[in-house]
Amino acid sequence: MPHAEAAAPLLSLRDLSVAIRGRGLLHDVSLDIAAGEVVALTGESGSGKSLTALATMGLLPTRAQISGTLRFAGQDLLPLAEPQRAALRGRHMSMIFQEPMTALNPLQTIGQQIAEVCAIHRAPPPDLAALLDRVGLDLPPSRYPHELSGGQRQRVVIAMAVALRPKLIIADEPTTALDVTTQSQILTLLKDLTRQHGSALMMITHDLAVVADMADRIVVMNKGHVVETAPTATLLAAPQHAYTQSLLAASAHRTKLPPRAVGSRLLAARDVTITYPAARRLLRGPAPVPAVQKVSFDIRKGERLGLVGESGCGKSTLARALLGLQPLAEGEITLDGAAINTRAARQRIQVVFQDPYGSFNPRHRVRRLLAEPLHLLDHRPSRRDVDASIARALTDVGLSPDDAEKHIHAFSGGQRQRLAIARALVISPELIVLDEAVSALDVRVRAKVLDLLADLSAKRGLAWLFISHDLSVVRSVTDRVLVMDKGQIVEDAATQALFDRPAHPVTRRLLAAAPRGV
Amino acid sequence: MSRALILGMVLTLTVLAGAALSLVWTPYDITQMSIPDRLQGPSGAHWLGTDHFGRDILSMLMLGARTSIAVALVAVGIGAGVGVPLGLTAAARRGGLVDEAISRLSDLVFAFPSLVIAILITASFGASALNAILAIGIFNIPVFARLTRGAALPVWQREFILAARTFGKGAGRISVEHILPNLTNLLIVQCTIQFSLGILAEAGLSYVGLGAQPPTPSWGRMLADAQTLVTLAPHVALIPGLTIVLTVLGLNLLGDGLRDALDPRLKVIRA
């Protein structure tokens, strides 16, 4: 969409720098957004993209020091006092945040919270029913936030943001916390509303795929600097800056798995049913709802199996059951015939979780953390053997044996996820459960961790269950995929076949909603 | 280190040092009464003056500090020693009958303020310093049990605990190896808070005669004795009171300072 070059941009940042407690976080950021334009700000975590948005809104913490110029609709904003900035917010510029679950006041109805935007700017009260309808919510305004799902709450936040038809809407990772299907609906909604109202949209995302078919221009940020700005098509086709190139390469990266080589049956799940809550009480609460219903499947030796589904479909509960952490209401899970919660079975199955920061006891050193699974061995190995297995595991994941003496804070998120894999490898298991194991990682780090997994599959002949909500990742590291919905497995097919010919409506919905690769 | 933390440490160490010194030396022997010297104001001979029996107030305060510290310390020890394991057990058995029983039990004890416990014990066994220790200590148990349970529950949800469970470790072992070390900061801070509350409670109990009995010197007792003399010699009431205030203030500053230095997000119980 070409724009008149002569007209002054709606928003103009020039050499904007932000420091908190003397630490520079934004350095000479300059960017323009024209009226009605959609501009994406992208970069990895810590690139300063959210900070740029907060600076524009005037929502930086009070101790932040800001310099440069920030012009909006011809007005210089930085010299303005807080009441004048507040008068602009919600009226002429508004913002949508990443985490819809906590963005709303739990003690007020959604109607009260939407109406407040108008009341605070002395505008006539909104037609709540019409506004809720416009954001696709068929709910009475008297509902409280806790009665709504994450996607519904995000629609409420969007309703607040568009209520007064502001000139600029800033959306800070508005879909990251949501399911794929919800994600695409929210993006379409944002796109439509901004077009209808003629608002400009500043879209902040770490995922280029999300904005590829939506943004007019893309601004790439790294470590507080703007490294490249270009129209979307140009940037995707011919990135100029080395950082942008590496980012795009990582997004397009496809991990090469060694050829499929499966052996005999390793794990067998039969009619697995899990219900919440299991607690006994004097006065019973509502009857338990099954989280997983009659699920049966096998994992063979060396097989790389995927498990996908939206959040709440029961895949995490099932993963916990496979690890022997979740009592079953019915059915059984066995590993080579041994019940899953026995020591014999535990020795052969290990796990890597999503959160690289929560996966390790922050009080222990790497050696102690990595040695923990050795607890499962029948005979406590000698110190030398322990050191040798730790050194081997560290080397296998691309770290140094010297890292064993370090504390966990010394490692970045990607390195921690390597450590988590190293810990899973220490007792040489045959099966690893990877529960959203790369979901929290930046795209370049993710590509490296996936390559590492492929490498380990070749070296150790590992089998894994790769659980993710992200279809593109699952596609590149699995031979076969299970699709879960409402506690049941609705499709079970070879990876290529599933992506080429999805049979079940849920699978098709998931595939349709997934952002296309760049 | 913040200035508040330093001030807190100085005040606390001064009181501890005074109490320790009294084990070997005090300026005067407080068992000797000297009626001619009674109710003197502060002077070179008696830095903080004398009481109605002519005893040196500084010496009394040093000995009283020993009582206060001993009572508060043992009470915190009882509270943490019983409460922390209970809290850990409740968290490990979350939602089960043991958890329910421990929670209801601590609710029940919370309904008996330490003064009421002291009244009951005194009614049965007579007043003594042991009585004060028990009363404050029993009341401390649910404080630590609730705190520990509340702080342990989110740790149980952390992924490294799930991982430890897949390594075949039992609830008891996980509680000791993984949960407890992640609660130490919080427990240290809560201990200083309960310690300062213990000093206040001991003073209150001995003021109404439910704590340490004469001749054991205690700050609350000194204030009770001073009450009728307040018009004649205000320093007899002012000085022990100020000592309590400075001691408690020092401990609170120490607790707050430690919390800010260790982790400002720690959620302690203040009541």
Next chain:
Amino acid sequence: MWFYLARRLLSLGVSLIAASAVIFLVVEIAPGDPAAYMLGINAQPETLAALRTELSLDLPAPARYWHWITGMLGGDFGTSYTYRTPVADMVADRLTVSLPLAVMALVLAVAVALPAGLFAASRRGKPGDVAVMGAAQLGVAVPNFWFAMLLVLGFAITWRIFPSGGFPGWDQPLQALRALTLPTIALALPQAAILARVLRSSLIDALHEDYIRTARAKGLTPGQALRRHGLRNALIPVLTLMGLQFSFLLAGAIIIEQVFYLPGLGRLIFQSISQRDLITVESVTMLLVFAVIVVNFLTDVAYAVADPRLRRQGRRA
């Protein structure tokens, strides 16, 4: 909500039964026979036996427990060993002093703490905050009975504005209120200090919530966001604390009554202990514990009313 309240009500009942059993047991294992104590060492065995029958001391313990709690349910707290009058009458008499004192102190504490906490939180880190929190830090460290002595020294002895102790009775309402003024202040201010500190930190926690940022993105200034969205959320934990504090107010009132020679429940307890009037100790302690348990139950009810997440629990199921 009804499910939640029913559970709380059940646990209220269980707590009351357990508390009464504990109190009865502790008093039961007390050494010494109240009847022997009342009659002195020269009592005739027959008189002693008669008195024991009169006081129902000859019944087995379970029977006496049953007698005691069923009596309490009907408002009969037993008969004082010392005064030979119904304990209920003495308690009712003393409550006319203790109850107004505790209620006035609670009201004063909240009235001081609420604005102080709000003021400090809205000026976080600035001189106003530092001054208020410094005063609160001091207030937390001051023993209330010593503070009471200071008040007497200042306002009753030096400036003779208020009486230094005693209670004229409610026949002279103005004098009665004057007599309760210093005790109320002595009781309330240290509690206010604790409350103000908790309110401040709870408000500051609320300020870090995402919904405050959402509110500011809508165009609210930080002050407006604090008052419209932060305050009600911050009050929920403060409510819990107030429930807990009530038991401390009761305990504090007992001590404060000693300083001001007020004929309240506290004095009744101490007299009863020294005279081994165990039935009175038992019943008054039970009454105190009953008050604490009921206030905590009421806090839970208030909680359920204040928080829609609890209020509408039934609807989602």
